[in-house]
Amino acid sequence: xxxxxxxxxxxxxxxILSDAAKYDVACTSSGVSRRGKKGYLGNSVAxxxxxxxxxxxxxxxxLKILMSNACVYDCxxxxxxxxxxxxxxxxxxxxxxxLTIEFYKRNYIEGLFLSSGVIRNPDYTMxxxxxxxxxxxxxxxxxxxxxxxxxxGASSELIYSAGLLADRISVNMEMPxxxxxxxxxxxxxxxxxxxxMNQITDTIAAHRLAQGKxxxxxxxxxxxxxxxxxxxxxxxxxxxxxxxxxTNKMLSVSDSSFKYPAEQKDLKLKRDFAPGGQSxxxxxxxxxETDYQIIKTSQALYxxxxxxxxxxxxxIPVNDDAALPAIxxxxxxxxxxxxxxxxxxxxxxxxDTEELFTKDNPFLDYRVDPKCNxxxxxxxxxxxxxxxxxxxxxxxxxxIGPNSVKRILECRRYGxxxxxxxxxxxxxxxxAQYFITCNGSMLGTKLIDYDYIAxxxxxxxxxxxxxxxxxxxxxRQMNLFTDFNLATG
Numbered sequence: 001x002x003x004x005x006x007x008x009x010x011x012x013x014x015x016i017l018s019d020a021a022k023y024d025v026a027c028t029s030s031g032v033s034r035r036g037k038k039g040y041l042g043n044s045v046a047x048x049x050x051x052x053x054x055x056x057x058x059x060x061x062x063l064k065i066l067m068s069n070a071c072v073y074d075c076x077x078x079x080x081x082x083x084x085x086x087x088x089x090x091x092x093x094x095x096x097x098x099l100t101i102e103f104y105k106r107n108y109i110e111g112l113f114l115s116s117g118v119i120r121n122p123d124y125t126m127x128x129x130x131x132x133x134x135x136x137x138x139x140x141x142x143x144x145x146x147x148x149x150x151x152x153g154a155s156s157e158l159i160y161s162a163g164l165l166a167d168r169i170s171v172n173m174e175m176p177x178x179x180x181x182x183x184x185x186x187x188x189x190x191x192x193x194x195x196x197m198n199q200i201t202d203t204i205a206a207h208r209l210a211q212g213k214x215x216x217x218x219x220x221x222x223x224x225x226x227x228x229x230x231x232x233x234x235x236x237x238x239x240x241x242x243x244x245x246x247t248n249k250m251l252s253v254s255d256s257s258f259k260y261p262a263e264q265k266d267l268k269l270k271r272d273f274a275p276g277g278q279s280x281x282x283x284x285x286x287x288x289e290t291d292y293q294i295i296k297t298s299q300a301l302y303x304x305x306x307x308x309x310x311x312x313x314x315x316i317p318v319n320d321d322a323a324l325p326a327i328x329x330x331x332x333x334x335x336x337x338x339x340x341x342x343x344x345x346x347x348x349x350x351x352d353t354e355e356l357f358t359k360d361n362p363f364l365d366y367r368v369d370p371k372c373n374x375x376x377x378x379x380x381x382x383x384x385x386x387x388x389x390x391x392x393x394x395x396x397x398x399x400i401g402p403n404s405v406k407r408i409l410e411c412r413r414y415g416x417x418x419x420x421x422x423x424x425x426x427x428x429x430x431x432a433q434y435f436i437t438c439n440g441s442m443l444g445t446k447l448i449d450y451d452y453i454a455x456x457x458x459x460x461x462x463x464x465x466x467x468x469x470x471x472x473x474x475x476r477q478m479n480l481f482t483d484f485n486l487a488t489g
Contacts, residue, residue: 013089014099020069020080023316024115024149024172024281062147063103064113067091067129071117075174075185077286079318080117090119093132101140111145111167112136118151126154126162133165147276152192159196160273163203168276168308171197176297180287183323200278201305207273216306217277277308284339285315285332286324292362294339296353299346312339334366334468342370348402349395367458367465372398375435376454382435383442387416398457399432419443430460 068090069080079086091099096114103109114132119125129148136142148166150159163169171193175181178190205215280301282294298310314336317327342364345351349371356370357363358377365373375382375398384393386408394405407425411417418438423429433443434453447453 008089010095010099013091013095014065016087016089017066017069017091018064021064021066021113021115023079023313024064024066024113061109062111062113062145063100063109065091065096065099065115067096067114067116067125067132068119069117070119072120073118073185073187075187076319076321076323077174077184077283077315081319084319093128093135096132097135097140097142100136100142104142104144111147113147115149116151122151122153123155123158126151126158130158130161130165133162137165145276150196152188152196154196156196156199159199160203163200163274164271166274168279169200169274170279170281171200173197173280173282173297173301175287176282176289176294177287180289184286197278197280197305200274203273204277204306211272217308278305279307279309279311281311281313283315284312284336290362291335291339291342291364292353292357295342295346295356298343299353302347310343312336312343330469334465335364337468338364338366338370345371345374350392351396368454368461369398371396372431372457372461376450376457379448379450379453382448383437384435385440386422386436386438387412389436397432397435399428399430399435431457 066080068088069086070088070090071078071080071082074081074083096112100109100112114129116125116129119128129151133146133148136146145168146166147168147170148162149170149172150162152171159169173193174185174188175183181188181190204217208217209215282297284294294312301307301310314332315325316331317325317329320327342356345356346353351374356374364370368376375396381393382397384397386394389397391405391409394400394408395402400408404422404425404427408417408422408427411421411425416439419429419433422432422438429443434448434456436442
């Protein structure tokens, strides 16, 4: 069934399993701030994932590998599916620990990202992952950042153990609808994904409440100054309980029970459960979903399960299958990029899915960013006066973000604001100038016309769109093994 060599060195396994891990997306900062302590190795202060930037500006990296690319499932989109004839390898828990510690000591990495194919069954695979994490935390005293992908269908006890040992925990949703999931991943069900997702959410909330914190995770990047006026409102946006009947029906969970093993007592560890929160991944372009369906599902996930992030992974055609795009089909990188921008609007700008799409057009306009697209469709609300507009309305102006809104609100307490001051506040005037006035005057133009503004905003984004779609190459993730030979000893 598998193409596994009789004897494989740790370097050969590393080459196979690091390459197999590149389809798991996890480019984010961890949300964990845990300093080093005596007797332990490493810390998680502002740690995160490769090709991401920490709060202090550092570009940081993880050892990103699979425990095994041997899998009993036959998901059509996956290169490691059981029906594919590809080289297979499986790490032992000790080998993963050795690699993690040796790479950390050489300052190549700051943590571990661990996922796996399904070996034998979900419980067996999850048990091996937990064994690896337990060895890292207890025998090797590793205090650094760990992000682990759980296996759908694994028992609640094993997921709980993984959450106590890891900083962030993920359950990959893969596809945004039940229909598409059944079409490309017949061995998986939405229920097997949503039940552990719900259990993780409840356990994170219980741990936070026990510490006197709010049950829901804080969202990095939102200024406390703005939270009360924008995000804690009852109009159905992020954090509220708006009725998404179809999506919520799909995300319904029938089993919310969660059994807690004595993991903390046995390990004598005082650890929070998944302090970096949980995330999930959706594959973009493998099914026929519209952008509206994808974003609507994401918003429901944020509301229902309090996810830290939803990742969007443009499908890379690696398998010849009639249900998937043909091999050679371009990866939808621009679509992926626009979905990330839209996701940002949901989480940090107070937008709602229904505002960003129209009934007649369930896809984004990829020529401009989604915030500009919304503003162009609502020109009747503009221009807004920078010295009197509400924080909510200022956030909807292209070129003005949460930090700029905070600066504007603070400066307005002491006097009126002009365009020169906005530039110093790092407002992107090349976008914002078409939608704002300062003391009743616009910058350089008095024309509020769709075609005029759209042509200039599209021209502004043209270079970015070209870099994503026409460069001929995909953005390559950082590779620890291109420039360095594996050294063990």
